[in-house]
Amino acid sequence: MSVENVIIIGSGPAGFTAGLYTSRAQLNPLLITGNEIGGQVALTNEIENYPGFPDGVTGGELVERFQKQAERFGTRIEYDYVSEVDFSEHPFTIRTQFGSEYKTKSVIISTGATPRKLQIPGEEELTGRGVSYCGTCDGFFFRGKEVVVIGGGDSAIEEGIFLTRFATKVTVIHRRDELRASKILQKRAFENEKMAFIWDTIPLSINAGENGAVNSVTLKNVKTDEVSDFPTDGVFIFIGHAPNGQIFDGQLDMVDGYVVTDKYMHTSIPGVFAAGEIQDNRFRQVASSVGQGTQAAMEAEKFLLELEDRTYEDVAAELSGA
Ligand SMILES: Cc1cc2nc3c(=O)[nH]c(=O)nc-3n(C[C@H](O)[C@H](O)[C@H](O)COP(=O)(O)OP(=O)(O)OC[C@H]3O[C@@H](n4cnc5c(N)ncnc54)[C@H](O)[C@@H]3O)c2cc1C
Numbered sequence: 001m002s003v004e005n006v007i008i009i010g011s012g013p014a015g016f017t018a019g020l021y022t023s024r025a026q027l028n029p030l031l032i033t034g035n036e037i038g039g040q041v042a043l044t045n046e047i048e049n050y051p052g053f054p055d056g057v058t059g060g061e062l063v064e065r066f067q068k069q070a071e072r073f074g075t076r077i078e079y080d081y082v083s084e085v086d087f088s089e090h091p092f093t094i095r096t097q098f099g100s101e102y103k104t105k106s107v108i109i110s111t112g113a114t115p116r117k118l119q120i121p122g123e124e125e126l127t128g129r130g131v132s133y134c135g136t137c138d139g140f141f142f143r144g145k146e147v148v149v150i151g152g153g154d155s156a157i158e159e160g161i162f163l164t165r166f167a168t169k170v171t172v173i174h175r176r177d178e179l180r181a182s183k184i185l186q187k188r189a190f191e192n193e194k195m196a197f198i199w200d201t202i203p204l205s206i207n208a209g210e211n212g213a214v215n216s217v218t219l220k221n222v223k224t225d226e227v228s229d230f231p232t233d234g235v236f237i238f239i240g241h242a243p244n245g246q247i248f249d250g251q252l253d254m255v256d257g258y259v260v261t262d263k264y265m266h267t268s269i270p271g272v273f274a275a276g277e278i279q280d281n282r283f284r285q286v287a288s289s290v291g292q293g294t295q296a297a298m299e300a301e302k303f304l305l306e307l308e309d310r311t312y313e314d315v316a317a318e319l320s321g322a
Pocket residue numbers: 009010011012013014015032033034035036037038039040041043044045046047048049050080081082083110111112113114155158159244247275276277278284285286287289
């Protein structure tokens with residue numbers, strides 16, 4: 001079996017950027033996409049804060065551009081999902097859902113995060129029947145209908161505003177009495193006459209009508225404990241994200257599901273690097289993920305150069321300060 005120089009796991013902004021840099025460095029990288037090509041960007045309607053696009057850019061277009069630029073310099077793309085990794089021996093082993101096994105000298109982990117669930121009755125059963133985690137993907141199905149948005153951060157408000165293009169009314173349900181979203185988004189939301197707000201309230205269950213699709217949410221006011229049913233055609237949930245790190249459990253140092261890195265994107269295993277939201281729950285932006293993908297790729301390049309005339313054990317010992 002041939003040994004890869006570098007395998008990149010994940011096709012979000014961090015992964016494609018790592019592909020761009022490592023392919024331009026002539027490392028012939030292999031990028032394994034995972035189930036969502038483009039990661040969270042593919043779920044986003046419009047991005048206004050990524051430099052170089054003064055008029056904003058749709059998530060779909062940005063993903064296309066990231067992929068094209070990475071492929072232009074030779075990044076090989078595999079449409080597969082990594083199911084198992086073994087970092088205990090070098091070269092490392094990576095196994096995928098479709099049965100491939102790879103050996104590789106270095107790895108860049110960029111598996112990002114996925115939306116958190118409310119974990120209330122009705123949520124799982126009604127996903128795809130009125131419950132959604134992506135306004136861009138599903139907003140169109142709610143033309144002329146009324147929907148609720150659960151959450152109060154940037155994603156919730158941004159997606160809520162987007163949903164007003166389709167829905168006649170978008171009601172934001174938030175457990176506190178003020179939003180966490182940036183001031184500019186708050187201003188736009190408060191000025192949008194299709195948007196309404198229910199404060200200090202949490203959803204207890206999502207309920208179906210006779211047709212098997214969502215027709216109401218049961219709400220509880222956390223200050224008064226009052227419980228009520230609120231009629232709605234759709235429930236959009238934006239309450240944060242969980243890191244996609246389960247396959248690395250026991251292989252690397254992790255905290256709360258996030259891969260731990262130093263400021264150079266090195267994980268606890270020399271030769272394994274991580275970038276983007278899998279190691280960053282603070283900045284969580286396209287621009288910061290792109291920056292971290294760049295750093296991880298440049299460090300992987302340096303690591304591979306060291307390996308050219310030294311053993312893995314020697315390079316690893318030096319990196320761990322032994
Ligand atoms: C609704 C919404 C709106 C947003 N709006 C903005 C915005 O306006 N501006 C902004 O800067 N940021 C925005 N963000 C945040 C931004 O999208 C993320 O910060 C960024 O995508 C993180 O990039 P990433 O590469 O770390 O991971 P992700 O984008 O999460 O990508 C992770 C990738 O890893 C893959 N993967 C996961 N597990 C595996 C596995 N086992 N094997 C192989 N592949 C795997 C996934 O399929 C995916 O391709 C938004 C996010 C959301 C959800």
